[in-house]
Amino acid sequence: MRGNMEDVRYRDRKFLRPGFTTGTCAAMAGKAAVTALLTGCFPDHVSVVTPAGKTVTAVVENVLLGVREDGGKVFRCAVRKDAGDDPDVTDGLLIYCQAEFYCQADSACGEAEAGQILIRGGAGIGRVTKPGLDQPPGEAAINSVPRAMLRAEAAALLEEAGETRTVLLTVSAPGGEEIAKKTFNPVLGIVGGISILGTSGIVEPMSDEALTDTIFAQLKVLRAAGRRCFAAVPGRLGAVCLRERIGEIPEDEIVVCSNFIGKTVDMAAELGFTGMVLCGHLGKLVKLGCGIMNTHSREGDGRMDTLVSCCLEAGAELSFLKKIFHANTTEEAFSFIREEGLSEEVTEILLKRISHYLGHRAPEGFQTGVLLFSQEGGFLGSSAGTDALARRLLMEAEERRKENVHGRNET
Structure with a gap:
């Protein structure tokens, strides 16, 4: 089932349906996973308000409850990327987010203060290797707006539940490493997977802005x-x-x-x-x-x-x-x-x-x-x-x- 993007755009004598970004997918998957972490129940659907002010709803897929060695539970949910009528290579890809209460033994994230929301990239998410991009070298290619969306959705749920423990969110995209070969990521110096992107949260079909953003990103890398x-x-x-x-x-x-x-x-x-x-x-x-x-x-x-x-x-x-x-x-x-x-x-x-x-x-x-x-x-x-x-x-x-x-x- 696709997302609920009902708006259309008229372009080149065609009505085109917009979609939502990988960043919006991650935010929805994260919201669903944190909901399950706090309640023990996986939601069937999840909605978020994008930075563009549009409410997007999607089906929650491939839910999984796991248990860590220390007995802590992890909750994983996925939302399927819907690019609308845009020819996006990530269309249909499942974007996962796993939520768990942070364990100090997890050295990948280092020390954390109470109440923090930590975000890391998992399988299929690229890693930045060159300066000049949205994230510094060494970081997962999860851009700042999707990170902010993830934190905002998680923070609202934690506050409502009165929960003060630190939460770790792991975003992944199985198959992302192969799909990334069809994108500009190798040219930009992002290796190992796709990027979690989006500024408005919405994919405008056949968007000029998406193309010029890619050009700008490559220019920034060269300039850096x-x-x-x-x-x-x-x-x-x-x-x-x-x-x-x-x-x-x-x-x-x-x-x-x-x-x-x-x-x-x-x-x-x-x-x-x-x-x-x-x-x-x-x-x-x-x-x-x-x-x-x-x-x-x-x-x-x-x-x-x-x-x-x-x-x-x-x-x-x-x-x-x-x-x-x-x-x-x-x-x-x-x-x-x-x-x-x-x-x-x-x-x-x-x-x-x-x-x-x-x-x-x-x-x-x-x-x-x-x-x-x-x-x-x-x-x-x-x-x-x-x-x-x-x-x-x-x-x-x-x-x-x-x-x-x-x-x-x-x-």
């Missing part, structure tokens, strides 16, 4: 590692072309910005970066040449318009401009440009325009370099200053590699 310049690509093809042109860059140091090129510049500048090397396909980056900074088709097109104006500036005849305007794809249009002998000049004009609009978006002192390729023509060209930025990028990557090697040798 001392990076001032970074590489960005709209997709994996861009990463392949980038490595072919400037050299080997570790996968976790290439930011996949998808359609959010302008937003990526904004976030990078906010974090203190001073340079970006962008590598992408002609069909995506040509939109930047007319100032479209979100390259999703619903945000605007302008591909052929931009190529036509670049060809016009290069001196093309009217009949040729019409041919370009009516081309089916940018690949086809550029094959015509190549046949006309205008590819180098048009590429140079286009790169100047892309640089102009990126420079207009970025604050003063933030440099951008652009590498442009097509599937048929391969590498087309790069904007002025890209080579210098690429050298800086490789130098920073090498410095980081040496620091990592030095750190391993010391340990």
